């Protein structure tokens with residue numbers, strides 16, 4: 001007998017050689033029907049493999065990330081089978097799962113596959129799925145495997161095989177389709193009940209542009225038709241909210257090929273939005289004891305050799321700028337931390353000054369491959385709402401908690417309610433990726449765990465996600481569409497203070513090394529605004545909205561009155577514009593709605609006579625007429641009700 005430990009900690013005895021499927025069946029028939037794969041001692045595998053020793057077992061269903069990805073990878077095989085049936089000359093490279101769906105890179109061998117063929121492929125996939133063909137695992141000797149693909153004439157699989165060791169090679173067969181694959185897969189194709197081919201694109205073999213261009217076919221599948229429908233609806237909604245589209249429509253930012261890829265240009269309305277966010281954080285930071293600093297956009301290469309950035313990221317960064325006369329080398333600043341370390345070093349420091357909290361909206365530049373660039377979320381130049389806290393060892397945990405408070409304040413003020421936190425740890429198996437001693441890492445990781453627990457945060461731990469200089473606490477929010485976004489981050493660092501030889505004089509008159517905390521509640525202004533656009537669909541909270549009001553005169557006769565109202569409101573810091581166009585009022589209202597204007601003030605004869613405005617609120621409709629004073633009182637309450645004061 002073997003002992004199987006289940007995720008809830010319970011231990012059960014099973015005959016040696018029982019499969020995960022047998023175990024699922026012993027628990028319940030319903031579970032056995034839904035189990036897609038199994039995690040045995042941390043390794044995902046087929047459910048029919050026998051288990052030979054005492055093991056930890058997690059049965060994976062559609063609700064587990066590993067279950068989904070096994071499902072989608074298996075669907076790539078199913079799509080390949082459909083393709084081979086429809087286009088017998090097709091050759092196959094690789095077909096991995098994605099976050100949502102899967103793709104297969106194929107050499108169509110002269111055939112064209114376009115969106116017109118998608119339906120045909122989907123139907124063939126479902127037809128094959130209904131045959132409920134088992135995914136059969138077949139261990140293969142290397143010579144046999146080579147012979148198989150030589151006979152088939154598939155040079156891509158032969159290429160894959162050349163890198164594999166004899167004894168480790170497996171084929172998987174479902175129906176009439178055989179693929180070289182290490183697995184795992186779902187039990188049979190019958191689990192796949194809905195299929196959609198999403199798109200087709202060119203992709204170089206092995207990502208190398210000197211190689212042949214293959215065809216990448218993207219698909220997604222589901223265990224229920226309804227789930228596919230929901231997914232497609234969600235995609236539509238996500239498209240509607242896409243910050244690249246809304247950013248353009250709302251006049252917030254633009255890009256210019258001439259300025260350069262991945263370098264956003266902020267338009268007046270976007271700049272205003274950004275400035276408001278900065279001021280909001282700045283105000284809270286003053287209360288929390290931060291001091292603003294300003295540092296240049298470049299720094300000498302030596303600075304980054306000292307910090308270690310050159311060693312870890314130098315090759316992937318923008319390459320040094322050289323001065324014409326002296327030949328000195330400078331880097332576009334990829335991070336603000338080294339500059340701030342030098343500010344700390346500018347003069348001797350005493351323990352009385354600590355914690356020293358230096359903040360800067362610091363613009364940094366990082367090289368991203370052009371294919372990786374995406375709107376405001378992946379750019380080459382961006383501004384971090386950065387700060388570095390220099391403190392004593394004893395202050396770390398307390399400071400960390402204060403930063404958590406600040407981050408939560410930011411989220412609350414912006415209506416991000418569904419969030420979680422991830423403790424990003426070092427990968428102990430791969431220590432060369434990181435600087436520093438085990439002891440410092442343990443200390444920092446434990447300080448983060450304790451601070452997060454103390455603040456009642458729901459956390460998950462991720463091994464291998466730490467920065468090279470220290471562990472992190474990363475915040476994720478979930479939007480209305482269930483998408484997860486990474487926002488702010490807090491990081492503890494024992495390494496940079498050492499590399500920069502930072503010191504302060506303690507109460508004992510001895511020299512000590514401070515600890516550094518890096519933090520950015522927004523993360524970066526660019527990314528944060530992108531997320532804000534997508535989560536709000538461009539309907540910003542009133543206090544942030546670039547224009548809060550639009551004054552809409554019914555005809556040009558009431559222009560003067562409209563201007564008068566506008567000036568009065570401007571005096572009260574309520575911002576917006578008068579729609580002076582010679583358009584019908586219906587058109588003006590519609591346009592203001594398209595521009596997501598929160599408040600519309602309609603003025604005509606009656607309003608002008610009585611000194612009033614007719615108020616319409618986006619999403620609420622007509623609020624009736626108000627005197628200017630009444631409107632000011634209303635607007636102010638509405639503007640400020642969502643931004644509580646930050647309390648230290």
Ligand SMILES: [Zn+2]
Nearest residue numbers: 073181182183
């Ligand atoms: Zn496979």
Ligand SMILES: [Zn+2]
Nearest residue numbers: 336337388518
């Ligand atoms: Zn930093």
